[in-house]
Amino acid sequence: MALFERDEWVLLVTQKGKKWLVQIQDAPFSTHLGTIHMNEVVGLEEGEALETSKGAKLYPFRPTLEEFIFAMDRRTQIIYPKDLGAMIFYGDLYAGCTVLESGVGSGALSLGLLRALGRQGRLISVEKREEFARMASKNIHRFFGHAPENHDLVVADIQDFSLSCKVDRVFLDLPEPWHAVLSVSQLMREGGLLLSLSPNVGQVQLMHKELKSNGFANITTFELLRRDWKVDEKRARPMDRMVAHTGFITLAKKTPVAFQSGGEEP
Numbered sequence: 001m002a003l004f005e006r007d008e009w010v011l012l013v014t015q016k017g018k019k020w021l022v023q024i025q026d027a028p029f030s031t032h033l034g035t036i037h038m039n040e041v042v043g044l045e046e047g048e049a050l051e052t053s054k055g056a057k058l059y060p061f062r063p064t065l066e067e068f069i070f071a072m073d074r075r076t077q078i079i080y081p082k083d084l085g086a087m088i089f090y091g092d093l094y095a096g097c098t099v100l101e102s103g104v105g106s107g108a109l110s111l112g113l114l115r116a117l118g119r120q121g122r123l124i125s126v127e128k129r130e131e132f133a134r135m136a137s138k139n140i141h142r143f144f145g146h147a148p149e150n151h152d153l154v155v156a157d158i159q160d161f162s163l164s165c166k167v168d169r170v171f172l173d174l175p176e177p178w179h180a181v182l183s184v185s186q187l188m189r190e191g192g193l194l195l196s197l198s199p200n201v202g203q204v205q206l207m208h209k210e211l212k213s214n215g216f217a218n219i220t221t222f223e224l225l226r227r228d229w230k231v232d233e234k235r236a237r238p239m240d241r242m243v244a245h246t247g248f249i250t251l252a253k254k255t256p257v258a259f260q261s262g263g264e265e266p
């Protein structure tokens, strides 16, 4: 693996698991554990220890996407990694597909989609508020080290958004996603998939109603619970606390006719 270079963003980790996301620049970095000079990270391998002015050890690593998402600047609610993973899988992303996403917020979903697409395919992200678009763009640039060429981040209202091509997938993380269904359905190819994340079940009901009246079928909603376990020599049991609820994921397919599920063929 490549050695650390100037301007990279690095995760500095203590042995007890405390983490800081810091850019490698000609500048000191201080915590309650003492100070290091970030220049010292240049040329190190991942995991090579650095000693602070107080004799504590810090270990530099390249952040995984999950680590980056929890350490990056966030001013909006983000989609949690457990839901991101499921949305990317059930969204059936494939090399070369064109994806439309709204709203962008802090950019957690955009990062997951860009990571899954790689250099193939295209992501169009639509965000109404300029300050969030700017923050997401900064987070994306930080994670990849550059602005991905296959990404367009547009400041616009998804309800009035238009495109010259049809998209294969739509991902929505909006407070009122049902208001966006009509506009995005006109931008999708038949057979395309729409995924939407909403924290409240009332939002899900309105979403189902709107999807049904706009040519969507196979509409399903599910939620995912992740329960971590405490495991050592003495015990193996669930943790006392968990992130009990994040959101409901709704998945639907754009179709030319309203398909019904479970009925007998004549």
Ligand SMILES: C[S@@+](CC[C@H](N)C(=O)[O-])C[C@H]1O[C@@H](n2cnc3c(N)ncnc32)[C@H](O)[C@@H]1O
Residues within 6 Å of the ligand: 076, 077, 078, 079, 102, 103, 104, 105, 106, 107, 108, 109, 110, 126, 127, 128, 129, 132, 156, 157, 158, 159, 173, 174, 175
């Ligand atoms: C919960 S945040 C999205 C978080 C993001 N998916 C992430 O994982 O970081 C919801 C975003 O939707 C944006 N939004 C709300 N209504 C919108 C609309 N009509 N068109 C575009 N963006 C909208 C908000 O400004 C906000 O940034």
